Amino acid sequence: MFSTTSAEISPHSELPTADALCRWAARDRTAGRVFTRGAAVAVAAPGLSLRDRLVVTGPAGDAIPLVRDVLAEVGRGYRPFGDRGLVDALVMAVPELRPTAGFGWMDRTGAPAVRPDGTAGWLPPAAAPGIAALLDQAFPHSYAYPGRPGADDRWAGIMPGDGSGTPLAVAALAWCAPTVGLLAGVATAPAARGRGLGRQICAFVLAEALAAYGTAALVVDDGNTPALRLYRSLGLAYRPLRAAAFAA
Numbered sequence: 001m002f003s004t005t006s007a008e009i010s011p012h013s014e015l016p017t018a019d020a021l022c023r024w025a026a027r028d029r030t031a032g033r034v035f036t037r038g039a040a041v042a043v044a045a046p047g048l049s050l051r052d053r054l055v056v057t058g059p060a061g062d063a064i065p066l067v068r069d070v071l072a073e074v075g076r077g078y079r080p081f082g083d084r085g086l087v088d089a090l091v092m093a094v095p096e097l098r099p100t101a102g103f104g105w106m107d108r109t110g111a112p113a114v115r116p117d118g119t120a121g122w123l124p125p126a127a128a129p130g131i132a133a134l135l136d137q138a139f140p141h142s143y144a145y146p147g148r149p150g151a152d153d154r155w156a157g158i159m160p161g162d163g164s165g166t167p168l169a170v171a172a173l174a175w176c177a178p179t180v181g182l183l184a185g186v187a188t189a190p191a192a193r194g195r196g197l198g199r200q201i202c203a204f205v206l207a208e209a210l211a212a213y214g215t216a217a218l219v220v221d222d223g224n225t226p227a228l229r230l231y232r233s234l235g236l237a238y239r240p241l242r243a244a245a246f247a248a
Contacts, residue, residue, distance in 0.1 A: 006069045009034040017041045017057060020107050020180055020215050021082065021239075025055035027177035035070050038062035044074045047150065049175050049184075049219075050143050053243075054078040060089040068094065076246045087242040097244040104228070106236035107180075107217035112207040113235025119197075120204035123157045123167070130165040131155050135187055144174040144185030155185070156205050158197050169197040171205045173212075181209030183218040186227075202234055 009016065011029040016036055025043035026034055032045045040058030048055075054070060056063050067080055067090055080090055084102055091097045123131065128146035135142050146155065153174050157167035169192065172185040183205050188198045209216035218236070220227050232238065 006035060006037045006066055009036060015041075019057050020109075020217060021055055021105055021241075022057055023215070024175075024177045024180040024182060024217060025053065025081075027175065027180075033074070035066060037066035037069070040066045042066050042070050044070060044078055049150070049182075050148070052078045053081045056080055056082040056086065056090075058086075060086055060093075064090055064093045079243050079245045081243045082241060084240040084242040087244050091244050096246050098247055100243045100245070102222050102240055102242050104220045104222060105217060105239040105241050106220060106231050107215055107239070108206070108210065108234075108236045109215045110210065112203065112210055114199075114203045114206075114233070116204035116207055117200055120156050120158050120169070120201045122208075123155045123159075123170075127155065127157065127165070127167065130167055131157065131170050131185075133166050134168075134170055134189055135185065138189055139185070139187035142185045142187065144172045150175045156201060156208070158201055168192040169201040171201045173205060173209055176209075176213060179213055180215045180217055181213035183209065183216065186218075199230060199234070202230065206234055206236075 015026050015034060022041055022043050025045040025048060026032055032043060035042045040062035042054055042056045044054050046052045056067055063086055071078060080087055091099045131146050135145055153176060155170055155172045158169040159167055169188040170185060171183055173181050174184040175182050186202060206216045
């Protein structure tokens with residue numbers, strides 16, 4: 001049962017926060033659910049980037065009881081996901097939760113900081129086998145792959161000059177929300193690294209995302225120093241996040 005201070009937002013109601021992370025999580029208001037308590041907002045998003053996620057924001061005093069209520073409603077399969085300090089406080093309050101390693105959310109709103117140079121472009125559906133072959137080689141742990149639910153929105157690539165079927169670099173817009181375009185599946189062929197192709201594919205997809213959605217974002221591992229340096233050079237701001245899950 002929900003406490004009397006927790007409330008679910010109607011699918012037709014306006015999201016009660018401008019937070020980009022919550023806007024991204026609330027991408028599918030027909031399947032997802034939005035809850036509030038005081039100044040805290042929690043979005044239960046099934047299948048978001050391959051997992052059932054509970055994105056939460058707001059002060060810990062409101063967010064912790066809200067998350068307890070929502071997990072009792074939607075089930076423990078949902079993973080709390082949000083600002084690192086807030087998730088750390090939640091883990092302290094709910095000892096059954098286990099925290100993940102830290103990672104980052106990076107986003108930008110407005111005009112691109114770097115204009116693409118024309119070497120990258122959108123790929124046709126027929127390019128899917130070549131995209132998958134590159135990911136298998138360069139980024140096999142990518143959540144985004146052609147054909148996966150939500151990750152087959154649009155793939156961009158830089159093709160070799162000889163016209164062969166395997167791209168030199170790829171990136172996708174996947175699990176996008178109406179006002180947030182998410183970059184995913186960024187990969188460059190090992191033999192083609194050091195030529196600035198990753199920068200150009202990201203510059204292209206960022207510009208397209210900003211034009212289409214207004215905000216562009218991505219998720220990056222804290223230990224991926226080259227990627228963090230690249231994304232900062234493209235004008236994205238870093239936000240430290242963490243997730244948590246109940247032990248099996």
